[in-house]
Amino acid sequence: MSDSRSSAVNLLREALAYVDAWLDYRVWKLRTPGAQVAVWFDGAMQFSKAYGVSNLDTGEPLTTAHLFRIASHSKTFTATAIMQLVEAGKLRLDDTAGTWIPALTEANSPLADATVRQLVSHSAGVIRDGVDATYWAHHRPFPGDEALLELSIREGAVRQPEATFKYTNIGYSLLGLIIGKAAGRTYHEYMRNAIIDPLGLRNTGPELDDARLSEYAGGHSGLASWSERQVIPHIDTHAMAAATGFYSTAEDMVQFASAHVFGDQRLISDRSKHEMQRPVWTGLSPDAPQDGYGYGTTVRHYDGHHMVGHSGGYPGHITRTMWDPNEGLAISVLTNAVDGPAEELAAGILKLLDKARDVSPNVPLDSGLIDSAAIPPPPEPDTEIDLTSFTGRFAALWGVTDVFILGGKLFASSPVEGSPVVQPYELAVMDANTLRIMGGSPYGSVGECFRYERDANGKIISLFTGGMKAWPIEDYRARDQVL
Numbered sequence: 001m002s003d004s005r006s007s008a009v010n011l012l013r014e015a016l017a018y019v020d021a022w023l024d025y026r027v028w029k030l031r032t033p034g035a036q037v038a039v040w041f042d043g044a045m046q047f048s049k050a051y052g053v054s055n056l057d058t059g060e061p062l063t064t065a066h067l068f069r070i071a072s073h074s075k076t077f078t079a080t081a082i083m084q085l086v087e088a089g090k091l092r093l094d095d096t097a098g099t100w101i102p103a104l105t106e107a108n109s110p111l112a113d114a115t116v117r118q119l120v121s122h123s124a125g126v127i128r129d130g131v132d133a134t135y136w137a138h139h140r141p142f143p144g145d146e147a148l149l150e151l152s153i154r155e156g157a158v159r160q161p162e163a164t165f166k167y168t169n170i171g172y173s174l175l176g177l178i179i180g181k182a183a184g185r186t187y188h189e190y191m192r193n194a195i196i197d198p199l200g201l202r203n204t205g206p207e208l209d210d211a212r213l214s215e216y217a218g219g220h221s222g223l224a225s226w227s228e229r230q231v232i233p234h235i236d237t238h239a240m241a242a243a244t245g246f247y248s249t250a251e252d253m254v255q256f257a258s259a260h261v262f263g264d265q266r267l268i269s270d271r272s273k274h275e276m277q278r279p280v281w282t283g284l285s286p287d288a289p290q291d292g293y294g295y296g297t298t299v300r301h302y303d304g305h306h307m308v309g310h311s312g313g314y315p316g317h318i319t320r321t322m323w324d325p326n327e328g329l330a331i332s333v334l335t336n337a338v339d340g341p342a343e344e345l346a347a348g349i350l351k352l353l354d355k356a357r358d359v360s361p362n363v364p365l366d367s368g369l370i371d372s373a374a375i376p377p378p379p380e381p382d383t384e385i386d387l388t389s390f391t392g393r394f395a396a397l398w399g400v401t402d403v404f405i406l407g408g409k410l411f412a413s414s415p416v417e418g419s420p421v422v423q424p425y426e427l428a429v430m431d432a433n434t435l436r437i438m439g440g441s442p443y444g445s446v447g448e449c450f451r452y453e454r455d456a457n458g459k460i461i462s463l464f465t466g467g468m469k470a471w472p473i474e475d476y477r478a479r480d481q482v483l
Helices: 003-029 071-087 102-106 116-120 145-155 169-183 187-196 210-215 238-244 250-258 270-277 342-358 473-477
Strands: 034-041 044-055 298-302 305-314 317-324 329-335 392-396 399-406 409-413 425-431 434-437 449-454 460-465 468-472
Touching (some): 034 250, 034 342, 071 116, 071 169, 071 270, 071 305, 102 145, 145 238, 187 238, 250 329, 298 342, 317 342, 342 399, 392 460
Antiparallel strands (some): 034 329, 317 329, 392 399, 399 409, 449 460, 460 468
């Protein structure tokens, strides 16, 4: 490994300490029952941790081994299988659905002419979930094979093919039938033999496994319609497994994502990866016109960082996995509530890692709103002072302040906002108990100091932040009154 690459990897590993602290606070702040998180880079798992509880009724702590229903992540598995079969010459992207599912042709369904390429890119104009999709609220079972075909024939075609992006679980469920026919075995068997087992994904499967039911994280309702969360049971998705049936863990998901990095040949060729991961449709959101959808993959940009992946929404679980196919960075966040902040947490992790790499060792990071030259320069850094001796989370009446290390430098910000790095400001070491505020809003305390009070053992007792006093958050929460 080159010195520059080694340095970049070390910066990412260093940043994971604050990633952990930030996640712990965000899960608590958002009152999310639990979150399971994994980060992969430099060819290996670098971070794996669980926060909160698996089940609010029992209070069982969530672990990294609990299984989550990852819902529409299933589409990435399904699209991968499609590309494998194409590479093996068993299927063509321009094959029609009717070629593999004769019932569609026999019923004169418009979907008989839909191609595999259109189905895998949500371009076939297929209905999303059916006229009666109350199975998503557990009001009735998910459809089996026969019910899926009846639904597809009766109400499946709702838009002209290629007219627009039309997200569809029904279309992906039909792909599950096509995979089974092309592979000469069931969809479930193929996914295990061709994807799950070769990657060693011991905690991943294409459908609810009743034998492992006790290992699943509990699902929970949201707080939008109930004052208290309710535990939601897990059910089988039957013929819709190819669209939404998979279960997994965050650790297994970043391992799966790593197989979609360019240069990795375990599942599909780089040519097939390019086919899967290039946007067929863009402009799907007015707020992010450059984002799009490929074959079973979303493509999103975060401050210029191009990430591929998918999200998932199952009754009681909200999940998000994304990866950089060039760099080999993968992040997976699985939450166990209908309103779980999986996207926010995954995006926050990425921003923290990117910020760690963006920090120049010589240039102060400020907001651009103040004249940094007017701030008294800090003394030459004392290499004997351990930067971690300043880090922590400090609370007071007016809020919470985190002091953390990114890129080998100290920063401060508040974890209260959704993004962890909206306006972090650099802190320069003056002495063992003093930091100077080197940036931030001019309405704040730029140029002033953080002053630490410690006990005889060096433990932080309190912190003055530009004149306001704060305490380590656990000490503050233990106080008799708010001060």
